[in-house]
Amino acid sequence: xxxxxxxxxxxxxxxxxxxxxxxxxxxxxxxxxVRLALSFKKLSFDIVNINLKNKPExxxxxxxxxxxxxxxxxxxxxxxxxxAIVNYLEEEYPEPPLYNKETITKDLELLDQYDKIxxxxxxxxxxxxxxxxxxxxxxxxxxxxxxxxxxxxxxxPFFTGKQPGMLDILMxxxxxxxxxxxxLCKESLHFEKExxxxxxxxxxEMKNQDFVKENAESYELFAKVVEASNAGVIDYDNV
Numbered sequence: 001x002x003x004x005x006x007x008x009x010x011x012x013x014x015x016x017x018x019x020x021x022x023x024x025x026x027x028x029x030x031x032x033x034v035r036l037a038l039s040f041k042k043l044s045f046d047i048v049n050i051n052l053k054n055k056p057e058x059x060x061x062x063x064x065x066x067x068x069x070x071x072x073x074x075x076x077x078x079x080x081x082x083x084a085i086v087n088y089l090e091e092e093y094p095e096p097p098l099y100n101k102e103t104i105t106k107d108l109e110l111l112d113q114y115d116k117i118x119x120x121x122x123x124x125x126x127x128x129x130x131x132x133x134x135x136x137x138x139x140x141x142x143x144x145x146x147x148x149x150x151x152x153x154x155x156x157p158f159f160t161g162k163q164p165g166m167l168d169i170l171m172x173x174x175x176x177x178x179x180x181x182x183x184l185c186k187e188s189l190h191f192e193k194e195x196x197x198x199x200x201x202x203x204x205e206m207k208n209q210d211f212v213k214e215n216a217e218s219y220e221l222f223a224k225v226v227e228a229s230n231a232g233v234i235d236y237d238n239v
Contacts, residue, residue: 003049004049004237005025005026005049005050005051005052005236005237006048006049006050006051006056006059007050007051007053007054007055007056008051008054008055008056008057009056009057010056010058011058012056012058012059013048016046018044018074019044019045019046019074020038020043020044020045020046020071020072020073020074021045021046021047021048021071021072022034022035022038022045022046022047022048022069022070022071023047023048023049023050023059023062023063023068023069023070023071023072024047024048024049024050024068024069025049025050025051025052025068025236026049026217026236027217027221027222027225027236027239028052028068028069029173029174029176029177030068030069030082030173031068031069031082032172032173032176032215032217033069033082033083033085033086033169033170033172033173034069034071034082034085034086034089035047035215036169036172036173036211036212036215037085037086037089037090037098037169038089039211039214039215040096040098040164040169040211041089041093041095041096043089043093049236050066050068051236052066052067052068052236053229053232053234062078063078063080065080067080069082069085071085071088073088073092082170083111083170086098086166086169086170087166090166096163097160097165098160098165098166098169099160099165099166100160100161100165103154103159103160103161106150107159107160107165107166107167110146110147110150110159110167111166111167111170113143113146113147114143114147114167114170114171116143117140117143117144117174118174120136120139120140121140121174121177121178121181123136124136124181124184124185125180125181125184125185125226126226126230127230133181133182133185133187134187134190137181137189137190137191141191141192141195144196144199145195147159147199148195148196148197148198148199151198151199151201151202152198157201157202157205158202158205158206159171159202164206164209164212168202168206172206172212173217175203175206176216176217176219177217177219177222178219179219180219180220180222180223180226183219183220183223184223184226184227221239224239225239
């Protein structure tokens, strides 16, 4: 496992026999999704962290765009995109399952909706639009109404049922980082929690999961990484 983020001029770590390899960046929410899925399924894997601002030459042969995450399976096949990787893991390692057959159609619809929340989140933290901060928060709240209603209808602690699944895992990294928003935007966060009692309960249930605890990241550190990255002076290993 590469604890440090490998950059230009580094050597590619040798393959760890019998282990899936995840190319990651410690603070990336998309790579976090894959770590959660691997841990949830209790798979044997190692992590190689990549310096995204000073990428190793050899990494571009693995992922031509130089992005993370990238997963290399036991046969040497490379998979990219967090959602595609987690779906692959579900197909290849079906236990414990990430989908509930009774809700899978709706879950896929909700995942499409959640992509809109992710875009708003990303635009906020990377200053990609001039939308007022509270307007962005209100948009996120509007999208979350459907998620709240779905949990209310299902009467289960997680979207998949009695245990977390695909939707829970893909949502979580951004929920965990949500408190970074007011830090990065330098404005107070006005989010009406009382409108979302089922989501608030879901958050507490997720925080108590061992695989979530094992992969938890500090939102304060995430905010520092984003600020430094936006300023072009990031050192991933000394945040």
